[in-house]
Amino acid sequence: MTSQATRVLVLNSGSSSVKYQLLDMRDGTRLAVGLVERIGENTSRLVHTPAGEGARERTERIADHEQALKAVAAELALDGTGIDSPDLAAIGHRVVHGGAAFSAPTVIDDAVLAEIERLVPVAPLHNPANITGIRTARALRPDLPQVAVFDTAFHTTMPEHAARYAIDVETADAHRIRRYGFHGTSHAYVSRRTAELLGRPPEELNLIVLHLGNGASASAVAGGRCVDTSMGLTPLEGLVMGTRSGDIDPAVVFHLERVAGMDTDEIDELLNKKSGLMGLCGDNDMREIRRRVDEGDERARLAFGIYIHRLKKYIGAYYAVLGRVDAVVFTAGVGENAAPVREAAMAGLDGLGLVVDAELNAVRSGEPRLVSPEHARVAVAVVPTDEEMEIARQTFALVDA
Numbered sequence: 001m002t003s004q005a006t007r008v009l010v011l012n013s014g015s016s017s018v019k020y021q022l023l024d025m026r027d028g029t030r031l032a033v034g035l036v037e038r039i040g041e042n043t044s045r046l047v048h049t050p051a052g053e054g055a056r057e058r059t060e061r062i063a064d065h066e067q068a069l070k071a072v073a074a075e076l077a078l079d080g081t082g083i084d085s086p087d088l089a090a091i092g093h094r095v096v097h098g099g100a101a102f103s104a105p106t107v108i109d110d111a112v113l114a115e116i117e118r119l120v121p122v123a124p125l126h127n128p129a130n131i132t133g134i135r136t137a138r139a140l141r142p143d144l145p146q147v148a149v150f151d152t153a154f155h156t157t158m159p160e161h162a163a164r165y166a167i168d169v170e171t172a173d174a175h176r177i178r179r180y181g182f183h184g185t186s187h188a189y190v191s192r193r194t195a196e197l198l199g200r201p202p203e204e205l206n207l208i209v210l211h212l213g214n215g216a217s218a219s220a221v222a223g224g225r226c227v228d229t230s231m232g233l234t235p236l237e238g239l240v241m242g243t244r245s246g247d248i249d250p251a252v253v254f255h256l257e258r259v260a261g262m263d264t265d266e267i268d269e270l271l272n273k274k275s276g277l278m279g280l281c282g283d284n285d286m287r288e289i290r291r292r293v294d295e296g297d298e299r300a301r302l303a304f305g306i307y308i309h310r311l312k313k314y315i316g317a318y319y320a321v322l323g324r325v326d327a328v329v330f331t332a333g334v335g336e337n338a339a340p341v342r343e344a345a346m347a348g349l350d351g352l353g354l355v356v357d358a359e360l361n362a363v364r365s366g367e368p369r370l371v372s373p374e375h376a377r378v379a380v381a382v383v384p385t386d387e388e389m390e391i392a393r394q395t396f397a398l399v400d401a
């Protein structure tokens with residue numbers, strides 16, 4: 001690596017999309033953000049936005065991930081940092097499932113790639129697309145360090161009693177069934193930023209982090225380490241989400257099979273895509289749900305009520321797991337923007353020291369901030385997440401060592 005190589009390209013490869021950002025790690029500047037979507041269709045679209053400029057958009061068939069990455073490389077080259085640029089220090093790949101093997105970002109070689117492939121059975125929806133992205137990027141720049149940053153890594157510190165399901169141990173181990181947790185990059189970033197906001201070392205802090213986006217997860221973080229999180233073997237467990245059910249009695253699945261005559265794929269689709277807020281009220285966007293609640297819509301009110309009730313249960317559970325809490329932190333699309341969600345989630349929890357200041361909570365801002373009153377026993381904070389920055393930071397830390 002040359003000494004001027006300070007830029008990191010972050011790639012988040014989905015089954016039919018690639019999201020990317022180019023960051024300069026000297027000062028954390030975001031140089032470009034972009035997205036290729038509908039890969040494999042005739043109406044593929046690439047939107048590339050260099051910092052401080054308008055978006056450049058192209059709609060044309062992009063057949064596969066290789067073509068997508070080449071198109072991205074061409075856009076980046078137009079701005080001066082092509083994929084072959086000496087400025088580029090590394091490519092950081094978001095990888096959803098790192099299983100029990102990967103507890104830290106890892107420079108990708110053939111053995112690492114083989115291990116990520118071995119995890120496909122536990123992450124059939126996500127890891128194949130991540131692997132395609134990695135293969136394609138390695139083919140384009142075989143000499144450049146490429147780093148896998150795992151969504152599960154932050155949660156590998158969970159103790160066995162939090163990570164294990166109470167099922168037959170031999171069966172669980174044979175099939176690698178345990179609670180892995182996801183959104184770890186976000187939980188890690190937000191935990192660190194919260195410590196900065198509070199002006200205290202992460203090692204001293206007990207936090208409950210609520211990542212509320214379309215997918216949603218809570219985690220209990222003690223001294224900078226995750227001790228419990230709400231997602232499990234897959235991102236289906238836990239909170240009520242945009243389209244996912246979160247926690248249900250597993251016997252619901254048997255019932256749907258035996259009584260409703262649904263097969264496994266139908267039940268998978270029901271619980272992952274047609275449940276959560278969407279299943280409850282036909283909308284998964286919290287803005288729309290709040291608008292309907294304000295108009296007196298009963299189904300939206302019930303969906304909101306179920307969402308908040310589940311959230312409170314996790315806050316209570318993690319309060320007990322941690323024993324003492326320094327801050328409850330809201331992040332991601334809903335957590336950062338939806339003041340009514342924060343207000344409702346904290347309502348009635350003053351006995352736990354959790355109080356929201358209505359005026360502070362109403363402030364809209366992209367900055368980390370407190371929404372609890374001064375001198376509150378427990379801080380309530382809003383800390384915008386930045387998964388790409390965290391992936392770039394972890395990637396650069398590894399290759400710049």
Ligand code: ADP
Nearest residue numbers: 212213214215284285286287332333334337338
């Ligand atoms: P993901 O990355 O999981 O797709 P995000 O973290 O971007 O999701 O969150 C997306 C969700 O954030 C939207 O579905 C919407 O419900 C919610 N959201 C975004 N902006 C607002 C807002 N101003 N008020 C309420 N909810 C919002």
